[in-house]
Amino acid sequence: MKTTNKIIQLVKQVIFAGLIAFSLFSCDNDDSTIPNDDNQNQELGLIGIRSTNMPSGNSCNIWDLIKSPAMVFPIFDIYNTATVVDDIGLEYLGQTTMSYQSSAYDRVNKKYAVSTSERVIVYNAETNSIEVIHEDADGIMAMEFIDGVLYVKKANNIHTMALVTGTLSTELATISSSGIPSNMAFNGDNIHFIQKGRLYTFNTDTNVLSQVAVTSENVVYNGVEYHLGYIYAAKRYVGATEDDFVRIDVGTGAEEILFSLGGSYSKDYSRISSALDYTTTIYYLASSNGHSTDQHIVTTINISDAVPTPSSDTTTDNKYVFGLQLKD
8 A cells, every 4th residue: 555655646747747847848939938039029110299380490390200110120210100299389599409409218117208408208118208398407418217217418417307397306416627528428328428538437336436537628529328348429620521330349448440430421510319129230320401502321230240331311302300219
């Protein structure tokens, strides 16, 4: 009888072990649990703002919030294929906006924030609606989301900004030199931006701001994006007709010029927008020259290539476009 019981127990153990093994094997091979890069790429797209009237002096007051379909490499024309989401009436935002605009996208809560340096607009990408427009936001020229929290640079200070009320926190850090900053890019808990010949790194856990020298003060950087220890950006020289696309080591500030952007980037009054597709490492640079010839240029660059090369697409009759962000 004892022998029979032992055999039964042994059989039960074998069956139980087999069920566990089958379950584990089934989970490991369940296609629904394996990320599909193609599906992820199909969900990615771009979001931005486009003017519908030609700038005149410092007035360009009608803007369309636009969302793109899935991105296609190498050429992606957000402006001819995008869907208009909403009209926003903003007054007296011409050259000022073109020089100082900034934006950020919150992957956690699917919120898009864009600043004209005079006000901040918060848009819900899930409900396709404008949530709030903060009128008193003078001087905000760089912003970035970290874990659902919006960090902004106003004047020479870094704050967090409440999305519902627009209230700024007390100063979390102060930048030592004045000047127009680049946009902000993030790496985990760190925010990176460039201002007045310095690459700044702000740690959102400790509120510590560090810096390294990058180049002379007579240079402005735009389109800052972070990837694997490097900053990629468009480097604008004062008085020059062409800009360079550069790669900067975030630890040392050492800079490498990858190529000249040349005719693929029109300067005008435009502060360029950029986005980095983190699944394909495709960098998107968007530039308008709406005040002069009403053209818009989208340049795509695969920064993972051994020798990155630009591919550009020019469109017309788009007035001015800014606030480019990757949405997912």
